[in-house]
Amino acid sequence: MPAVRMSDQEFRVISEFIHQTWGLKMPPAKRVMLESRLSKRLNRLGLTTFKEYTEYLFSPLGLENELVHMIDVVSTNKTDFFREPGAFTYMSQHILPEMIAGRGAGVKKRLMVWSTACSTGEEPYTLAMVLSEFSEKYPGFGFDYFILATDVSRKVLDKAQRAVYEHERVEAIPFDLRRKFLMKSKDPTQRLYRVVPELRSRIRFRHMNLMEDFGLREPMDLIFCRNVIIYFERETQAGLLKRLCDQIVDGGYMIMGHSETLNGMNLPLVSVAPMIYRKVA
Template sequence: MAALTTDDSVVLASATGPTLGDTDFRFLRDFVLQHCGISLGEHKRQLVQGRLLRRLRALGLSGFGAYCELLRKDPDGELGELASCISTNVTSFFREMHHYDLLVDDLLPRWLEEKRGGKLRIWSAGCSTGEEPYALAMVLAEALERLGSSVDAKILATDLSPQALEAARKGVYALDRLSGVSDARRKRWFLRGQGAYEGLACVHPRLRELVTIQPLNLLHEWPMRGPFDAIFCRNVVIYFDKPTKQRLFSRYADMIGSRGYLFLGHSESMYGLSDDFDLVGRTVYRKRQ
């Protein structure tokens, strides 16, 4: 009887599927850092193994070695699916409400007055399943109606995850996902499902008019030119290492117009990472002139 090899290039079958060995984990860790800017420590190995097992089954692959070979041959083709597996898409409507209060009470009225006949552009970078851009669209549509503005206003929503983008494009949510939406906004901006769609709600067509949803890897080239009046990148850079954050903030500064705004998540900070912005509120940064 031959001894069981400890060579980490060999995939060992466990009770639930193949095991992620050292060699394959090192490759995945380097690949994810290079292409997604996400640093995976050793403590993430079991999480990565568990989440990727579903992907291996979907592709009909026997083990992680075969999956790594797929990434080597076609990194771009599988990158979005990999990012979906290792990322946690936690989002909600009107998350961090103080950001929306700033838009409603100050920024949108001022922008719509200053830009009459012009353009207003907001970017939701890392839009996940769409709650953020549609919440932005609600306050934007309300401001346009209230002020009777003629501004050409649009929201760009981007994400790397194909599954998240598909959900965002559908714009259909379980009613319990609308807990952050006021009753008035539920009635105004959602169409409630009936029959087979009982328990679901679809965003109003007016919101779809304001939002453009596109795939984008923040670490790769950006096809849009800007400038943007505001960029929302909330609970995204928390996954990145310091050099990646610095590069990203520098690129954001190039895409934001004079005195434009960058919104980060509640646990994120630009401290020591950029000299292009001033902190003007809770995780709200304004570009320096």
């Protein structure tokens, strides 16, 4: 079915709405993608023009029911287990020992980690594997941790919560960790794996739009904010990162994606390694 045509005015209105609601950039280069993907929504709704679609979108019914679908049309959910693995190695080898020695984080009080745009769950489950391995390696510490994993898309959060992944997805996990932390489907015709309950119980998945108040009471020791700010304008990035910094304890860490730079943003962070920043008072 061919895409429905979107006028310049309709593109301006819709892209501005997306920007205002989720902070996502919608430059003219994305117009064809938006037109084609939203055309499928029009079809589903039995609408034939973008005029009808915008009328629906801005009606009380549309604002209530359409946003949950629209975010999946406009956002990128690409993720992997052990994505940009240097960050996890650095966390185990440097951050955790330093935090335990310094503030007793994870020992006197459980370590709080936040995966801010967790997509389908690969990032928080990777974190849980690495943190559990660390805890086992040093049983004397009595190391304890908790992971908050948030995303604005309900669809990815549902998948994350199910914790079921195809064979190709789990291949990025080192073999010994796969054996330890994944259960294979009993049905031999399905090459599916589920994360073990012990790791699942360490993570709380929650719906959150990072453009809104986080509503979190507990401060975080570590925040993973990877591969999400690239979709925001620089001003939006700086505003979000300032609020995230307020959520980190002094001496805590912010972990970014490898293509995301915080240069010139005037944040209370110092760079300690590629992708890794420590919060300073």
